[in-house]
Amino acid sequence: MVKRASVAVVAAGLVVVLGGCGGGGGGGVQERAEASGKEPAGATPERPSEDLVKWVGGMCESTAVLENLRTDSAADLKEIRDSDETDLFAEARAVGYLSRTPSAVEGVENDLADLGLSGVLAADRLLDAWLKKVTRVVTELDGVSPGAAFGDAEGSVADVDKLVQSLTEPEPDLLALTKRDPRLAAAYERAEQCAPGRQPEEEAAAPTPGSTGPLPGAADGENTRACADGACEVLVTSTADITANGVNVHVLVADDHVTFRTAGTLMQLGGAGGEAGFGDELKAIVVAHNKDGAVLRFSIP
Known part of the structure; x- marks a missing residue:
């Protein structure tokens, strides 16, 4: 595991959340689904309820975010491995990676928890399996410190990447479930987030002061x-x-x-x-x- 280290990390114009478990939690979804036995109100295979369409869309969105997170994590690790071990670029990249990755995973945990029950037992079992996986990783990442990048940029990132890569889809996944349940298939067809090739939405970042336009002259130039x-x-x-x-x-x-x-x-x-x-x-x-x-x-x- 990544060791804690003393480090000062300052981010201007960027709020970085490190570690901590989200409000989601992984247990109890399947049990609540089995106890409720509810079907989406007014749902038919031809026209699923809006709630079910929203639920399926949210599941597609979270799945895509995790897939991108795994891809980006692997790319970051490769770039750090290809760098000189003492290169400041590698350490700086590792600090950024260790700062943002725990909060990114925790964000997905919160999004999944916010989905609630779909009313389709198989789908709620899938949600329960996802939450157990993601919550376990969030808990493991709680001890991650950006200071671990000092002197071991590659090792510290590799430890976290291993956890991120474990966030693969439980089986049967959502697409497999749509082939078994006409209600899920119809909701999947209608959900915009499930469209082939669609990328997850990203929150628009606030413009950073001084980050655009030409640089002013420096009093001492490059001296x-x-x-x-x-x-x-x-x-x-x-x-x-x-x-x-x-x-x-x-x-x-x-x-x-x-x-x-x-x-x-x-x-x-x-x-x-x-x-x-x-x-x-x-x-x-x-x-x-x-x-x-x-x-x-x-x-x-």
Whole structure:
């Protein structure tokens, strides 16, 4: 398992939720379904109830989200494995992965729990099986810390990826059930989320200040030596090693975040306006940031 480590992770304009179990829980769905014995009101094979269509659509949506999560997780792990083990890019990517993955899985757990009972016993058994799988992984991910990326980017991500890859569809899956139950087949046909090739909807992210448009000029250009006294404004387009007021800072600028690393500390800021603090010796502000680089202002607190 991934070990805990002391780390400061700062995300400006991004709310990151780590660990914790969602409100869903995995037990009891099948038992409640068997006890209720309810059928969707007014349902016929030709015209299923709107509630059943919504339920089936939600199941297709959650299944697609998990499939994408497995694919993206495998791609992240491969990229980290292909990187130099001491590469700042690999560690920064691992920190981001370990920060967002637990909350992504927990989000699916909550979505599945919100579906409630479908009124079709076989479908409710499928939901129960999904919740047991996802809740187990959420519980395992509760101890994940982004600080595990320090010194072992590949190993920490591999541990989490193994859990993510375990989130495969229980059998019989929803598509198999539609071939056995005309009500589910009709609902599946009507649910937009179940259309072939449809990708799950993503929540629109709020625009990040300073992340679009041209970068302003930096007072000291790309001359990072100007930071020696602790006060400078520099442009970093990729990576840089900056010594400011005696603090050695490794900087990585990616498309969606800026990473600052010192001995024992790793911070990620998204967009502009975020501030990274390094004790009483130094602070750094992201003045502007886009795909071309970032303008950073260092100063003594």
